[in-house]
Amino acid sequence: MNLLPRVGVGLAAPLLAIVVAGLVTSLVLIGVGDSVAEFWGVMFTVPSARLTVGIVNGASILYLSGLAAAVAFRMNLFNIGVEGQYRVATFAAAYFAGQALLPGYLNTVVTICVAMVVGAAWAGIAAILRVTRGVSEVISTIMLNAIAGGLVAYLLRELGDQQGQIRRTTTIPESSWVGGIPLIPGESSRVYGLAVLAVVAGIAFAVILNRTRFGFDLRATGRSETAAVASGVNVKRMVVSAMLLSGAVAGLIGMLDLFGNSHAYGSTIQVGVGFTGIAVALLGRNNPVGIALGALVFAFLSAQSNALGIEAGISPEIVAVTQGVIVLSVVIAYEVVRRYQVRIEQRDVARALERDRAREAGALS
Amino acid sequence: MSDTATAAVRLQGIVKRFPGVVANHDVEVTVRPGTVHALVGENGAGKSTLMKILYGVQKPDEGSIEIDGQTVVLATPADAIARGIGMVFQHFQLADNLSVLENVVLGAEKRHGIGDAARREIHRISAEYGFDLDPDELVETLGVGARQRVEILKVLYRGARIIILDEPTAVLVPQEVEALFANLRELKREGHTLIFISHKLDEVLAIADEITVLRRGATVATVRPADVTSHDLAELMVGSELPSPSTEESTVTDRVVLEVRDLRVEDKVGRALLSDVTLRIRAGEVVGIAGVEGNGQTELVEAVVGIRRPSTGTVQMLDADVTAWGTRRRRAAGVGYIPEDRQRHGLLLDAPLWENRVLGHQTRAPSMHGYWIDRHGAVADSKRIVAEYDVRTPGVNTTARALSGGNQQKFIVGREMSGDPVLLVASHPTRGVDVGAQAAIWDQIREARRRGLAVLLVSADLDELIGLSDSIRVILRGRLVGTFDPHTVTPQELGSAKTGAGDEAVVDEATVRR
Structure with a gap:
């Protein structure tokens, strides 16, 4: 009732x-x-068919970004560094995939793993600073964003190829591209194939957080660190795990466009997604369904504003x-x-x- | 009680629909000027709410407040202070790193400034009532009794003639209580009106001129101490027969469950918080720890539960050396833990009750199924706790925050007694619960003890310590200084041991036991 x-x-x-x-x-x-x-x-x-596809694509990317922020938020960790983690991870992934060390989709799968690991590692720096030296993750992740921008720009100059006016990493071999999903009949533009990553990540987020011991410990720590400690949670380990997880999800953000559209890391990379994700997570109350709605609202507003x-x-x-x-x-x-x-x-x-x-x-x- | 026209305070028909916990209703209190008026009732009977109303912290939904015959509206504490009402809170509101003078003038700078005029006034008040306070002393160097006098002085400094004292004796040892009462009599003699909140009946009978009893939010009687016994009062408070925590025959076995040896715990700068603590608890045995708060009880409990790392010494549980184990592993091995501060350490306030059932039991059935949360199991077992421990809640989806303190505590006790723990570490297990629930909790602990539970019981309630324990250890400045047999010990003996007054006799007994 x-x-x-x-x-x-x-x-x-x-x-x-x-x-x-x-x-x-x-x-x-x-x-x-x-x-x-x-x-x-x-x-x-009413948005056109092409715009609708654009909204879905934008929302998928924002959704992953929102999830990345939400993982940390649920533990009262303010990972402001999703942007940096996403940039570093996407660059590393693009470079790795461009080397074509592995054939076809194996390259795709391993690259996605590389992105997650690199994103996690970048977030891990903030986690380690926090648990060993007590540095607030808010400060360190903001700093790491700035460093990420510089680092990627530097590496792009060193490792990228000059293509006309712009520098980009070596284009990923076509066999590793992920084709789009036709959403609206008769419309040529398509939804990113890797948008399924967003769906999978959303479901995993919900299951891990609500159904597992790790998720319970994470939420408990977010709600009351003192009570979590008394219940046997090792808070330092949780800080590290949550930050790594958050960074790993941040690493996924760039994969949709990388394999579905741009096929290389260049100056055209979408900037600011990591920050918008924080807003989306807030709007969606760190809840997997709420974040999806928030991502759609934001993507809709952006698309319509054009x-x-x-x-x-x-x-x-x-x-x-x-x-x-x-x-x-x-x-x-x-x-x-x-x-x-x-x-x-x-x-x-x-x-x-x-x-x-x-x-x-x-x-x- | 008849000369209501000149009453210092008159509360009539007060109703407070304070959501969730206890509502005040049908409250009629008349306090004559120049008297000590005691307000007694169980925890949760509505005493604090009523006093918050009188102090302007909360507004009543109905009813009237008269001060010196004038009907007043008290919207904020500032209104109450302006009317000459002062409140001495149970938890001191003092800044440790400031002097007495600074603490007193803080927020009342307009009265006598912050300099010599204020100092003279503090000297004057202190001398007048025998407070023995030096305005320039730092508060951190003062003992509990002196801090309380600073609180009273603060109130007097602001011109209070009606002083509310919220459980002033809760933090004091018996000797300090006597000193406080001497101060209060002095205040009364000077014409002040005192409202004394307590649930310690012997104290109330000793100090009060009139006693109003609150039960479940309503005033049920106003009596004179000469006309009643403490037993009468208790029955008025409870409204039924009284429980007692007495233990029956000993159930102590030979099997040692917890053995703490030469434990030393240090703070961050290396000062000892606990030293040379050696303690042994057998299956079926309750060991009570008595002591003035802040003498190492918290550290002892946290070291046993695994939250705090000892610098030296060992903790052994059954046959395992658990010194290096974390809290989770110890709890999984069967340690139940009722923390001192239930809201900070025992509950996720914004989580539903059933999730709170999981807390601290993240490795065990019925709330977990391996690595997965067993929601159905947790919900079902929460319902069992709610029923068995009489937790007053609409359901197990209610958040812990919505429950009253006593009901939160009952839920925690129920949870920690689940799953047959081998060792229960209980800090103040019945603090803040009503008498009926207290009896139920005592019964549960006794029942579990019969089945072989070992209990480390830290309590400030002497009745509880004496009634439940098989032996009582006294802790003073981080050391276990004495052992008493609860069957023969008197509250006075424990009181002096807790303050270090009766050291010699105590040491004797301790050596005999070793």
């Missing part, structure tokens, strides 16, 4: 946040003198404001809803107590 309203309030928070973000965006538009009606007209156009400049004469950057406000308001909305739920629950407990008392009083008389 109580379940329905609770699910309701759970959904209310993100919806409320999106509405608030819409209002704020509208206010900004009015303030600048742009047309609010045209903005929403463009944003709510038409703003052409059709409404509004700079597409305004959508970044919308996305930012969504994240800000969702954090507030979740806290409001959390307090509300605690109140509902305490009221239920009080009712149960009252019932007990009434029964006891009845039994006494």
Whole structure:
């Protein structure tokens, strides 16, 4: 009986946040003198088939990025370094795959493993600093992002090939490419074949976190480190494991585009995915289904915004404001809803107590 | 009680629908000026809530508050302070690294500044009531009793005439309690009104002029100490017959379950928190640890459970040397652990009860199936605990946070007694639970003891220590300084051993036992 309203309030928070973000965006538009009606007209156009595929692709990448952030968040570890881990891992993977040391899909599979290991290793630096020297992972991962950018740029110059204006790693042999999945009949653009990685990772995330001892220990540590220690969790080991896992998932982010589209690491690599993933994880409340919805919302907004400049004469950057406000308001909305739920629950407990008392009083008389 | 017109405090028809825990209702309290008025009741009877209402921390949903005959609305503690109400909290709110003066003037700088005027005022108050406090001494150098006097002084400094003392004796040893009472009588003589919250009935009878009894959120009676015995009071509090923790015949066997040898635990800078601790607990034996809080009980418990690494010494469980084992391995080997701070160490407050059933039992059935969480098993076993230990909750999907402290504790005890532990390490197992549940927990521990459970019991409740233990060890400054037979020991003897007052006799007994 109580379940329905609770699910309701759970959904209310993100919806409320999106509405608030819409209002704020509208206010900004009015303030600048742009047309609010045209903005929403463009944003709510039914996306074309090509755009829909683009949204699904964008969402898949954001989903992996959100998962990577969420693994650490569930343990109260703030891995701000998903971006760096993703860049380093994608570069390493592209370079490795380009060497064509292995034939066909074996190359693909091993490359994906390389990406995960490199992503994990990069995150592992922050984990080791934290458990041995007590360095906050927030600081170290931010620093490591900067280092990752420099390192990859340097290695690209040293190891990459010059192709016209740009430098890129050796193109991966075609036998290792992963073809797209046709989503909409008659549409030529396709969904990344490796989007299945996102699905697999999402399911693995849910199962590991909710069903295994490791997942329980991880969540317990996130909820109360002291209680986790008393229950026998080795917190240092958990910090390392969670960071490694987070980095490994971050390593997967770049694989979709690498094997499905670009086939090399170059200056065209998508920048900022790791940071957007943090926002997506927040929006989705570190929950595998929630992150998927959050990724879709973000990908939808980004994709729809492309038409703003052409059709409404509004700079597409305004959508970044919308996305930012969504994240800000969702954090507030979740806290409001959390307090509300605690109140509902305490009221239920009080009712149960009252019932007990009434029964006891009845039994006494 | 008849001269209500001049009452210092009058609470009428107070109702507080405080969600979840205990609601106040039908509260009628009249405190005459210049008296000590005691408010007694079990833990969770609503004393603290009521006092928070009077101190402006919480607003009542219904009812009226009169101070000196005037109806008032107290929205914040600042309102209450302005009306001359002061509160001395059970947990001291002092900054250790500041002086007495600094602690007192903090937040009341406008009264007498922060310099010599304030110092003179502190001297004056201290002298007037015999507090014996030096304004320039650092609080960290003060003992518990003196810290409490600083708290009272703080309240007086802010001009309080009505002073609420929330369980002021909970942290004191018997000798300190006497000193506190002398201070309180002095305050009364000067015309202050004192509201004294307690559940220690002998103390209440010794100090109070009038006693109001709270039961399940409502005031049930107001009596004069001359008219009642502590037994009467207890029955008013509980509303039924009283349990007692007495043990029956000894069930101690020869099988040693826990053997701690020459244990030394150090803090980060190498100071000893525990030294030369040697302890042996056999199957079927309860060893009680008595001591003033902060004398190494926490460290001893944590060393036995494996949270804290000893610098020297060994811990042996059954036939295994477990000194190098982590907490998980020890718990898997059958150590039940009821932590001192249940909310920080015993529960995941935002997780449902059934997940809390898994906590600390991540390696064992019924909550786990190998490496996998057995949700059905955990839910079913949580329901069993809820039923057997009378945990008041709508269900096992309720989060632990929503339960009252006593019910949280009952759930923890139930969980730690599950799966037939061989050793139970229990810190204050019945702290904060009501009398009925206390009796049930004592019964459970006794029952398990009969089946061969070894128990390390740390408690501040002397009745509990004496009633459950087969032998009582006293801990003082990190050392086990004495052994007592619970059948013959008196609370006074334990009290002086805890403070190091009766060292000689104690050492004798300890050597005899070795």
